[in-house]
Amino acid sequence: MGETVGSETTESVLDVENLTVTFPRRRGDLTALTDVSFHVRPGEAVGLVGESGCGKSLTALSVAGLLPSDCRVDGSIRLRGTELTALSRTERRALGGKEIGMVFQDPLSALHPVLSIGDQLTEGPRRHLGLSRRAARDRARDMLDRVGIPRTRNLLDEYAHQLSGGMRQRVMLAMALICEPQLVIADEPTTALDVTLQAQILELLRTTTMDVGASLVLITHDLGVVSQACDRMVVMYAGHVVEAGRARTVITEPRHHYTAGLMGAVPLPGERRRRLQTIAGTVPQLDRMPTGCRFAPRCGSADEACRTEPRLEPTDEATLVKCWHPLPRGRAVAAVLAAEERPAEGVSDAVPSEGPLLSVRGLRREFTSGPALRRKVVAAVKGVDFDIQPGETFGLVGESGSGKSTVARMVLRLIGATDGQITFDGGDLTALRGRALRRKRRDFQMVSQDPYGALNPRMTIGHLMLEPFRLHELGPASTWRDQSVTMLEEVGLNASMLRRYPHQLSGGQRQRVAIARALAPKPKLIVADEAVSALDVSVQAQVLNMMKDLQDRFQVAYLFISHDLSVIEFMSHQIGVMRHGELVEVGSPTDIYQNAQHQYTQELLSAIPPVPWATR
Amino acid sequence: MSGELESGVAFEPLSDPVLVGRRRLRHVIADHPSMIVAGLALLIIVAVTILAPLLAHAAPDQIVVTDRLKGPSGAHLFGTDNLGRDILARTLYGGRTSLKIGLVVALLSVGGGTVIGLLVGFYEIVDMIVMRLVDGLMALPALILAISMIGVLGAGITTVVICLSIVYVPRVVRVIRGSVLIIRKSTFVDDERALGQSEPYILFRHVLPHCMSPVIVQASFIFSYAILAEAGLSFLGVGIPVDVPSWGNILTDSRSYLTTAWWMSIFPGLAIALTVLSLNVFGDGLRDLLDPRLQER
Numbered sequence: 001m002g003e004t005v006g007s008e009t010t011e012s013v014l015d016v017e018n019l020t021v022t023f024p025r026r027r028g029d030l031t032a033l034t035d036v037s038f039h040v041r042p043g044e045a046v047g048l049v050g051e052s053g054c055g056k057s058l059t060a061l062s063v064a065g066l067l068p069s070d071c072r073v074d075g076s077i078r079l080r081g082t083e084l085t086a087l088s089r090t091e092r093r094a095l096g097g098k099e100i101g102m103v104f105q106d107p108l109s110a111l112h113p114v115l116s117i118g119d120q121l122t123e124g125p126r127r128h129l130g131l132s133r134r135a136a137r138d139r140a141r142d143m144l145d146r147v148g149i150p151r152t153r154n155l156l157d158e159y160a161h162q163l164s165g166g167m168r169q170r171v172m173l174a175m176a177l178i179c180e181p182q183l184v185i186a187d188e189p190t191t192a193l194d195v196t197l198q199a200q201i202l203e204l205l206r207t208t209t210m211d212v213g214a215s216l217v218l219i220t221h222d223l224g225v226v227s228q229a230c231d232r233m234v235v236m237y238a239g240h241v242v243e244a245g246r247a248r249t250v251i252t253e254p255r256h257h258y259t260a261g262l263m264g265a266v267p268l269p270g271e272r273r274r275r276l277q278t279i280a281g282t283v284p285q286l287d288r289m290p291t292g293c294r295f296a297p298r299c300g301s302a303d304e305a306c307r308t309e310p311r312l313e314p315t316d317e318a319t320l321v322k323c324w325h326p327l328p329r330g331r332a333v334a335a336v337l338a339a340e341e342r343p344a345e346g347v348s349d350a351v352p353s354e355g356p357l358l359s360v361r362g363l364r365r366e367f368t369s370g371p372a373l374r375r376k377v378v379a380a381v382k383g384v385d386f387d388i389q390p391g392e393t394f395g396l397v398g399e400s401g402s403g404k405s406t407v408a409r410m411v412l413r414l415i416g417a418t419d420g421q422i423t424f425d426g427g428d429l430t431a432l433r434g435r436a437l438r439r440k441r442r443d444f445q446m447v448s449q450d451p452y453g454a455l456n457p458r459m460t461i462g463h464l465m466l467e468p469f470r471l472h473e474l475g476p477a478s479t480w481r482d483q484s485v486t487m488l489e490e491v492g493l494n495a496s497m498l499r500r501y502p503h504q505l506s507g508g509q510r511q512r513v514a515i516a517r518a519l520a521p522k523p524k525l526i527v528a529d530e531a532v533s534a535l536d537v538s539v540q541a542q543v544l545n546m547m548k549d550l551q552d553r554f555q556v557a558y559l560f561i562s563h564d565l566s567v568i569e570f571m572s573h574q575i576g577v578m579r580h581g582e583l584v585e586v587g588s589p590t591d592i593y594q595n596a597q598h599q600y601t602q603e604l605l606s607a608i609p610p611v612p613w614a615t616r
Numbered sequence: 617m618s619g620e621l622e623s624g625v626a627f628e629p630l631s632d633p634v635l636v637g638r639r640r641l642r643h644v645i646a647d648h649p650s651m652i653v654a655g656l657a658l659l660i661i662v663a664v665t666i667l668a669p670l671l672a673h674a675a676p677d678q679i680v681v682t683d684r685l686k687g688p689s690g691a692h693l694f695g696t697d698n699l700g701r702d703i704l705a706r707t708l709y710g711g712r713t714s715l716k717i718g719l720v721v722a723l724l725s726v727g728g729g730t731v732i733g734l735l736v737g738f739y740e741i742v743d744m745i746v747m748r749l750v751d752g753l754m755a756l757p758a759l760i761l762a763i764s765m766i767g768v769l770g771a772g773i774t775t776v777v778i779c780l781s782i783v784y785v786p787r788v789v790r791v792i793r794g795s796v797l798i799i800r801k802s803t804f805v806d807d808e809r810a811l812g813q814s815e816p817y818i819l820f821r822h823v824l825p826h827c828m829s830p831v832i833v834q835a836s837f838i839f840s841y842a843i844l845a846e847a848g849l850s851f852l853g854v855g856i857p858v859d860v861p862s863w864g865n866i867l868t869d870s871r872s873y874l875t876t877a878w879w880m881s882i883f884p885g886l887a888i889a890l891t892v893l894s895l896n897v898f899g900d901g902l903r904d905l906l907d908p909r910l911q912e913r
Contacts, residue, residue: 412810441812453803458825458907471812517811527810 013182013215014040014063018075021055021062023286030286032058033239035075037312040183045206045216047230047247049223049262051536053283055239056219060185063217064100065092080182098128101176101214103205105188107168111160117171118156124179143174146208165400166197173205180212187219194399195563196607202229221537223262224609227251235259238284238294241312245319251612255315255326257299265541267570268611269593275548276541276570282506283536293324301325355426356387357524357557358411358444363420365406380406382581383420388574390524391551393558395572397565397604403581404561408529411559412446413437425524442472445518447511449530454514455502461488461513462498468520487516490553491546508539512546519550527559532567544570565608569593577601651901657894661887665711672705676861685877695879697869706861707884713862714843715891717777721842724781726835729788730827736789737796738819747793750786758783759848766854773856780845784838791834795827829903836899840892847888863888 021033033055040046048056061067063077065084077084079099084092104110112120121143122136131139137156145151147170160168169189176184186205190198206229209216218230226233226247233250235243235258243256254260264277281298284290290297296306305324312322315329365381381403388394398404409415411422413429422429425443432440448454455464465484468474475483485495491512502510511531518526528547532540544567551558560571568575575592577585577600585598596602645652664671673691674680680700688695694703736743736750753761765779799805800823808818847864849855851871856862863884870880 409806414806414809438812438814441810444810446807446810448803448807450803454807456804456808456822456825459822467808467813468811514807517807521812 012039012041012078013044013080014217015076015078016059016063017078019059019062019077020074021058021067022072022074024070024072028287031239031289032071032286033062036236036239036241037075038234038241038244040215040217042215043210043213044232045209045218045230047226047233048217048219048236049221049226049233049259050236051221051262051283051538053238053285054236056236057187059236060102060187060217060219063183064102064185065089065096094128097124098179099182101179101181101184103169103172103176103184103186103189106192107165107172108160110172111168113160116157116159117163121156121171121175121178124175128179139178140174143178144171146211147171147174147177147204149174165193166201169193169197169201170204173201173208177208177212177214181214183217184209184214185217185219188221189218190225191220191222195565196399196603198225199228199607199609205229222609223251223266224611227612228609235262238289239286240294240322241320242295242322243319244312248612249319253329255319255321255329256295256323257301257325257327258295260327261298262537265537266611267541267544267566269566269569269608276545278541278545279538280542282508282539293322295323354390356423357390357425358388358559359421359423360384360386360407360411361421361423363407363410363422364418365403365410365415366418379418380581381410384578384581384583386574386576386583386586388525388557388559391555391557392573393551393560393571395568395575396559396561396578397563397568397575398578399563399604401580402578404578405529406581407578408446408527408559408561412444412527413441442521443523444525444527445521445523447514447518447526447528447531449533452502452507452510452534455510457502459501460498461500461502461505464502464513465498465517465520468517472521474521484516484520487520488513490519490550491516492542506539507535508542511535511543515543515547515550519554519556522554523556525557525559527561529561530563531560533562533564540567547571565604566611577604648901648904650897651905654894654897654901657890658898661711661891661894662715665708665715668705668708668712672702672708674702674705676705676709677701677859678705685873685880687877688879694883695877697866697877697880698873703866703879703883706866707863707887710861710863710866710884711887711891713773713856713860714846714864714888717773717780717846717856717862718839718842718891720777721780721784722835722839724777725784725838726788726831728781729785729834730792730824730831732785733789733792734796734819734824734827737793738800738815738823743793746789750789753783753786754790759845762845762849763852763854766849771854771857773860776846776849776855780842783845784841787838788831788834791830792827795830796823799823799826828906832903832906833899836895839895843888843891 016039017037019033019036020031023030023032036055036059038046048059050056058067062073063084067073073085075085079095082095084095087095111117118137118140121140122133125131125136125139126133140156141151144155149155149167149170155163155171160171163171189205190201193201202225205218206216218226220226230247232245233247234241235250235256237258243250243254243259250259251263254263258279261277261279265279267276268274279298284294284297292307292309293299293302296302299306303325310322310324312320314320315326363381363384364379366377366379368375368377370376384407386394396404396407406415410417413432417430420430424440427440429440462481462484465488466480469480469483470477474480485498488494488497493509493512493516497505497509497513502513505513532543535543547558548571550556558571560568562568569589569592572589575587575589576583577592577598579600585592585596585601592601593605596605678701680696683692683696683700685698686692686696686700692702692704694707696702697706732746736746762779762783765782766775769775769779805818805822808822843863846855846862847867850862850864851868855864858865866884867881870877870884873880
């Protein structure tokens with residue numbers, strides 16, 4: 001970056017300079033990107049990192065020319081010296097289709113549902129390279145071979161829905177590469193995939209892109225992914241570039257407080273007693289941008305100087321930082337890791353002697369599918385046994401389709417079990433019906449994944465918070481409101497939330513409300529199904545810390561379900577690994593993470609992206 | 617319950633501009649000027665039909681043989697019909713009948729359809745039985761169905777209202793059922809269930825409010841359909857008795873004079889058009905007003 005300004009820029013594949021994107025709105029313009037500059041050199045992989053709402057994807061869309069037509073683009077985007085912003089829409093499309101390949105997060109929605117894979121793959125070469133149908137199909141087969149789909153598997157006449165997730169992402173990659181573009185832009189290409197696939201696809205993305213001689217822009221929120229695949233990285237925050245430099249340098253010695261904060265927010269292996277370092281608050285919304293340094297309201301080191309905007313300036317070793325008080329060299333990683341220790345009580349691994357709170361035996365669930373006469377029976381959960389001790393967390397981990405959520409829904413009695421027994425708090429849960437069940441529900445509550453859908457969008461938070469108190473008649477009616485405010489304060493919110501609607505809250509705030517609601521009846525067990533998966537890293541850290549604190553305070557047990565192994569390790573006292581509807585391994589975090597017995601567990605563990613800053 | 621929250625509690629000042637209460641209402645109204653115009657138009661229409669005895673110079677059924685087929689003039693603003701009756705008076709009094717029919721039919725069919733639709737959408741067993749019946753009703757043309765029912769029950773305003781209500785119930789059921797089927801699957805319904813809420817509570821307090829937008833739009837449509845259907849039935853002679861003025865009846869009378877006395881059809885026709893238009897625009901605005909998510913733009 002700093003070193004590329006000047007003579008080298010003509011050699012760059014992509015030059016983005018002072019890119020500013022504005023959405024004109026009736027009540028004032030919204031500036032989503034401000035003065036974004038970076039360069040991509042030939043054969044290089046550059047990572048764009050940041051949380052959602054920071055402008056990573058918008059930057060990619062600007063480069064690809066896919067922005068909505070009502071927004072204003074200022075600054076310059078040059079591809080091999082050609083000014084893209086000066087081209088007409090048609091010229092841009094012709095150039096972009098050939099020279100820029102795109103890989104999106106969700107390949108199912110990015111692939112056309114009714115055109116065959118062959119039709120979609122050959123469209124580019126026939127249009128941009130003028131190949132015949134036959135030649136284009138040959139080329140498509142060739143390309144699929146290069147992304148790891150052998151010629152013997154003739155995919156060209158199949159459709160997107162017939163393929164698995166990993167296969168779809170390979171097809172997307174082949175489509176992006178088939179015209180041998182100068183530049184490939186991959187927007188969270190592995191986020192929607194299972195852990196074991198992520199590493200494979202990332203590696204493939206990296207090697208095949210280099211193979212065809214293209215440069216790569218990789219957009220991700222995951223610093224581990226960047227450290228694995230990128231040469232240089234650009235950290236974005238609230239529409240600004242806040243730090244840029246060589247990926248290894250930035251990751252081992254972050255200079256910006258935001259970059260360091262992001263690193264501290266990731267649970268590290270073997271660090272269960274540590275509190276996660278969090279960044280207070282959330283990414284500001286476009287219409288509420290702070291003046292001066294945009295990170296200042298969330299930054300621990302902010303002072304008077306931060307009221308004016310710092311410039312993106314080179315530091316001594318060629319990293320660019322936009323900060324008045326950059327972290328000193330060498331101390332940065334230490335600062336990240338010198339986080340507060342959690343008090344030892346409440347997180348002991350010792351199993352208390354009293355009986356389990358929840359005991360699941362031989363739990364089985366079958367689903368029927370298909371037309372009436374050829375109905376097939378599929379077992380989603382095939383006999384699962386586990387116990388949860390009072391006040392402890394049982395972590396259930398597995399890939400999509402392993403049956404984790406089905407287990408959760410059966411424990412919550414949202415769906416019936418085909419077979420098996422659930423004993424909760426000394427009673428048989430499967431035997432309860434109607435009013436008796438509803439009354440018992442007080443003791444086991446749920447926090448679901450989707451913070452957007454979990455709260456009725458038409459009710460105010462005040463109303464939603466009141467419901468558990470009224471339903472379970474928790475104390476006299478006159479105290480309900482005060483109690484709900486207390487609960488909100490317990491999860492780090494306050495009374496000002498009461499009159500708002502869920503859509504006026506951020507994702508993290510919504511998830512806090514959902515947790516406050518679940519905690520209100522003082523349950524003994526909370527089933528949290530992917531409760532933090534939809535949240536950004538820094539917010540996820542806040543919620544995880546909070547859930548642990550609440551466990552200590554209220555002695556609540558969690559059935560904590562996640563696909564994320566590091567989150568599970570951080571949260572759990574006992575861990576169960578699920579695969580194809582079976583629990584393949586159950587044990588303490590130490591057992592699982594240091595001495596995994598089952599082959600699948602080992603596979604999962606080896607697929608975790610590296611955390612290079614955790615080397616101690 | 618919401619009263620407890622809203623009244624007498626001092627809330628901390630909001631840290632950011634989230635619109636609440638009356639300010640939000642003002643915002644929405646500013647965003648929907650057409651809704652205000654339509655609302656005012658409806659208000660005026662209702663007012664003039666209620667005040668008909670004060671505004672009309674003559675009784676609607678007063679026959680003045682010497683004034684047959686007179687065009688609009690100072691004495692008869694809307695002209696007179698083939699029997700010398702004042703069109704203005706007939707239109708105003710006719711509005712009473714037509715609006716009454718429209719309103720009652722809309723209320724009955726929306727009310728009945730909503731309850732049936734909620735049950736049908738939420739419980740699969742009810743769905744299988746009731747939807748076959750609803751499909752059967754939908755298969756028959758509305759007007760033919762109404763005519764045959766009137767044939768059995770006999771003509772009269774009450775019969776017309778009952779028949780039209782039954783005819784329009786399936787429309788509402790379908791719309792509600794569709795919304796319920798989507799909302800039933802949403803996370804917050806499971807959340808409420810896990811909290812321990814009873815099914816009826818979830819159905820009426822959580823699912824129903826989500827169905828209100830399409831219901832309101834349907835209600836405004838059915839209101840206008842009912843006015844038109846009444847006109848159609850009266851035109852065919854199976855609707856309300858000829859001696860009761862309604863917009864439909866007036867139009868029926870004007871049929872033979874379309875070329876010679878345009879005022880006989882234009883004025884009641886305009887009344888129908890204006891009412892229907894205002895209703896639909898107002899219904900759209902109301903839908904937006906009731907959805908908290910559509911309010912911040």
